[in-house]
Amino acid sequence: MDHRNSLLKQHIRQALRPSRSSLLLAVGLLAAQPITPLQAADTHPEWSCHPAADGKGWSCQEMQAPGPVYQRPQHATRHTKVTNNAVAGAAAAVPARGLKAANVDWVPVERMTPEQRAAMNPVCCGDYIEPERTDAEADMNPNDAPLRATADSSEVLQETTAVLTGNVKLTQGYRQLEADKATLDQATDHAELEGNIRLREPGVLVTGTRAEMDMNSGHAVVEDASYLVHEAQARGDATKLENLPEKVVVLDNSTFTRCEPDSNTWFLQGSEIKLDSNTNQGTGKHVRVNIKGVPVFYTPYIRFPLGSERQSGFLFPSISSTDSDGFDIATPYYLNLAPNYDATITPRHISDRGAMLETEFRHLSESFETSVSMAFLGSDDGGGDDDDQIGKLDTDGNLITEDDVQRYKGEDRWLLNIDQIGGLDKRWNSRIDYTTVSDIDYFRDLDTASLEVNSATHLEKSAEFGYRFTNWNLTVKAEEFQTISENTETPYKQLPRINLDGNYRFGDWVVEMENEYVDFDHRDDFWRDGSSPRITGERAFLDYSLSWDKRWIWGFVKPTATVKSLHYNLDSDGLNAGAEDSVSITVPQGSLDMGLFFEREGSLFGNGYVQTFEPRLFYFYSDYESHDELFDVTNGSGSRADVDFDTSELTFSYSQLFRDSRFSGNDRIGDDNRLSVGLTTRFIETSTGIERFSASLGQIYYYDDRAVDLTLTSEQALLNADNTANDSEIAAQLAARIGDHWTLSTDLAWDEDENDKVSRGSSSLRYMDDDYRIFNLTYRFSRRAGKVDTNDIDGDGDTSELINNDVDQADLSFIWPIAGGWSLVGRGYHDFTFQRELESMAGVEYNSCCYRMRVVARRWLDNDLANVIDDEELEYDKGIFFEFQLKGLGGIGSTVSGILSDGIYGYDRREENQK
Structure with missing residues (x-):
């Protein structure tokens, strides 16, 4: 060698x-x-x-x-040229x-x-x-x-x-x-x-x-x-x-x-x-x-x-400019305190409001995920929005002052949020969701620059603990809300709510036992209008059922026997002299749910399909027991004097045909004797298994009048035409997948007794392809005509007036690539009831591998003064929004992403796939 x-x-x-x-x-x-x-x-x-x-x-x-x-390569001798220089298997x-x-x-x-x-x-x-x-x-x-x-x-x-x-x-x-x-x-x-x-x-x-x-x-x-x-x-x-x-x-x-x-x-x-x-x-x-x-x-x-x-270090700053706040810059600083906890401190300057500080602390342990967020703005400068309304007349004919427009000027504004999830992958679980703000306009005026905090109509303050046994599930929850809308009643506190639910299965036999106890309280002694005292007290609800759940490939049958029991222990303060503070209602119920599945093969447009026909019958009987002791139980002149802690009537739709209650919540056990009939057909493409088309049609047939109502006594309920009708509205659903990218969905309800008019409905046509071209067209309609109290302002002796509360709206939105990374962005949201635009938006986007730029012009109805001036006097806000993002580094102007996410269906999915 x-x-x-x-x-x-x-x-x-x-x-x-x-x-x-x-x-x-x-x-x-x-x-x-x-x-x-x-x-x-x-x-x-x-x-x-x-x-x-x-x-x-x-x-x-x-x-x-x-x-x-x-596999050895060709041998290379000294001073000899090798013809194959590549390692075996390398690209040619x-x-x-x-x-x-x-x-x-x-x-x-x-x-x-x-x-x-x-x-x-x-x-x-x-x-x-x-x-x-x-x-x-x-x-x-x-x-x-x-x-x-x-x-x-x-x-x-x-x-x-x-x-x-x-x-x-x-x-x-x-x-x-x-x-x-x-x-x-x-x-x-x-x-x-x-x-x-x-x-x-x-x-x-x-x-x-x-x-x-x-x-x-x-x-x-x-x-x-x-x-x-x-x-x-x-x-x-x-x-x-x-x-x-x-x-x-x-x-x-x-x-x-x-x-x-x-x-x-x-x-x-x-x-x-x-x-x-x-x-x-x-x-x-x-x-x-x-x-x-x-x-x-x-x-x-x-x-x-x-x-x-x-x-630890500075993160990319957030910069924006708006009419209400002026120039807004926030510079987050991240603190890596330990492997399992960290913090972010965000100094923020808002030119029309002042200096602000936002902080967030996160902690992770074996059993808990915790985040605590806080924000504070000392002595708000008032902002610059709606200054042009000063000096105009409000709904009562009074001059709008600076205090009406800038009502938080000189006040401290703050936010606190605690979010914790516990018991990960364990039998026990816990959840804390606590959010509170200094005033109802906090999110409208300030929003957040770096905190992920939900800003709905009600801010939840809740703590929950649960444990899963083999056949039982125990949950204990305390909950209350802060309302951040002037026209919305604050929900009741639930201190606490205890649920103990059991489920046993013996072959095809199923036993279900639901037990609920709630103590309802409220921070206000009277309703918002001050007319009637609030009703508070305890409620216990039991729902026990036995079912035979038998299923075959060609159909199913499920008879069920149920007993529901409702018990109240009301606080006596404020009750009428003859009102009962202890009320019990127990109702037996029975139902029979059954359906068949028929199939046939065929072809449509040259493709093989399986068509199904699925008739379904649902008979439901619920005995009547009077709820009259739950009405007119307080002293006062207001119209709300009945016991209703968390219950509302459900909006009728096709899915309502097969429910065993007309209500959401447990303050009513409705009487019923009805048969629901539903028919569904589907077309399923045999080569792909895709459901190309489905249609459902159904109606409820009543054999007795309904005497249990959410707001009416039994006598009053039987005088209401809705409770004495022999059948319900006709409900229909339709869904179609057209080609690979178009989808159509429709949900309708129409009333034969009202000249076959559509009472409510919605329809949407959507398009999204592999290049994330997005097009959405949605139409919503709901007939809601009714009377409101007008105090006889026209002098005709009638203190009520028929008004048009119909919802009649169309919403069109799109993101459409045109060429070279450029896309058009737009939205038009129109209200036909009042013949006005709710929002219009148009802009362009440029997107490449390394950066993205968007410019959007937006015009939207300003509701900031909705409680001060008449609706017809409401003005539009206008603005031009700019976003520039360096891929992998950061961006300026995140407001645009929020606007598009809220206004264009499918935008979030597009963003996730174009990261």
Whole structure:
């Protein structure tokens, strides 16, 4: 065996021995992409040789090496050109040498396969794709893999230095190295690489012109370096990339961006960026954010996390400008306090209101997830919205003053939110959801810059604990609300609500036992109009049932026997002299639910279909027991004097046909003797299983009048035509999937006794394709004509007036790509009842791989003064909103995203798939 060839192999093995700090792994941390290669499980025999102990000859023995047998490349003799320079299994088309890392693996969309196009981000014009390796060792860890080397020529100088020249390729497992020339010095354990250097590991590529490596310490320096992290689409350059022995990588005069090759729309640039894999932290000196080559932000020093590790520091600021608040800037600072808890402090300045502070604390333990959010604005300056209303007349003919428009001027405004989930993956569970604000207009005036807090009509304050037994489920909950709408009554406190529900199944027999106890209280002693005292007290509700639930492939039958019992213990304060403070109602019920499934095969438009026909009958009987003791129980002149803690009448629809109650909540047990008939047909495509069309039609037939009502006594209820009708409205549902992208849905109810008029309905036509073109058209109608108290303002002796409360609205919205990353955005929301626009919006969006820009003009009805001036005097707010987002870095103007998310159905799904 040639001694020089053996020495060369030893040098190469030593040069590629995995160092204590992988150069490529450290660079990969810059974009937080962990590398987790697969391990080869197979082995194969190889010969291992070393000099004999007596110094004469060689000692060789056969051993098992990891991985399958390697297909050896063509042998390269000294000074002989090798025709096949590629490692076996490498891609045939090799990019030209000397390119930057991003250009090496960039594949434009026109050169992609259909599979690659489907996997890429739809807004990009290409993708970074690694060349495929199919050789047996492509997924092996370098620690377990043998070294493979090829070059045009090799030479050993002075018995200590090996020189490989011409298309040098060194491969060890998943790690690859290419260069024009490699010089390996055994005496100093020093290696020099020259010309068109490429270092590659799964997901990461580094290129350079020259590199030096200390094979023992792992210290390496790459000059004129560039790097690429494929999954994150992150790339950059550095005049020098240095890998220090302490597992620290230093990049001199480096850049970072997520834009396509040769497109530096934005990039970060720093004089020095240091990556420390010991602490998983990175630091940067003199870092600038450049947009179109213009520096827009500078910081002399920045510290950031590597990988998924969190690190304290400033986050990207939020900047906006509105009519009500003026210029608004919030700069969050993140505090990484410990591995399981952190905090964010956000100083915020609102030019028309003053200085504000928002904070959020998060904690994670084995059993709990907790977040606490707070915000405070001291001495509100009042804002600048609705100043033009000052001096006008309100609904009572009085002048609108500055106090009416700026009613919180000089006051402190604040928010507190506590959100906790407990008992993860355990039998017990808990939940705390507590939100409170200083005033009802807090969210309308201030919103939040950095806090994720729900801002509905009522703010919930609740705490809940539950435990799951084998057949029982126990829940204990305390709940109250803060109302942030002047025209809405505050719901009752429930202190507490206790539910104990049992479920047993014996073959086809099912026993269900629901037990509920609630103590209802209220912070106000009277209703909002002050006419009647509030009713408070305790309520217990029991619902026990026995069912035979039998199902076959062709149908089902389910007879059920039920007993429901309702018990009250009312507080005596404020009750009428003859009112009962203890009321009990017990009602037996029975039902029979049954249905059939018929199928037939056929074809439609050349496609095979299965059509179903599904008739369903639901008979329900509920005995009558008077609820009259729950009405007119308090002293006062108001119309609300009955017991109703949490109950309302359900809106009639097709799904109502098969329910066993006309009410939501447990303050009423309705009497019933009815038969519901429903018919459904479906068309299911046999080749795909997609339901292309379904239609349902149904009606309820009553055999007795209904004497139990939500707001009327039994005598009054029997005088109401709705409770004495022999049948219900006809309910219909229709859904269709047209092609691959269109969907149509309709829900209708019409009354035969009202000249076959539609009483309520909604219909929507939606489109969304693979390119996320979105089109929505929705129409809603509900007939709600009724009388309201007018105090005889017209002098005709009638104190009520018939008004039109119909809901008659149409809503059209869309996001439609046109060309070159540009899309049109729009919405029109119209109210036909009052012939006015509720909202109109139009704008454009530009979306690319590395940045996105939106400009939206919006006009919407201003309801801020709805309780001060007449509806017809309400004015429109107008504004132009701008959003600019640097992909992977941050953005300015997040208000636009909120507007589009609220106004365009499907927007959130589009955003999720275009990240």
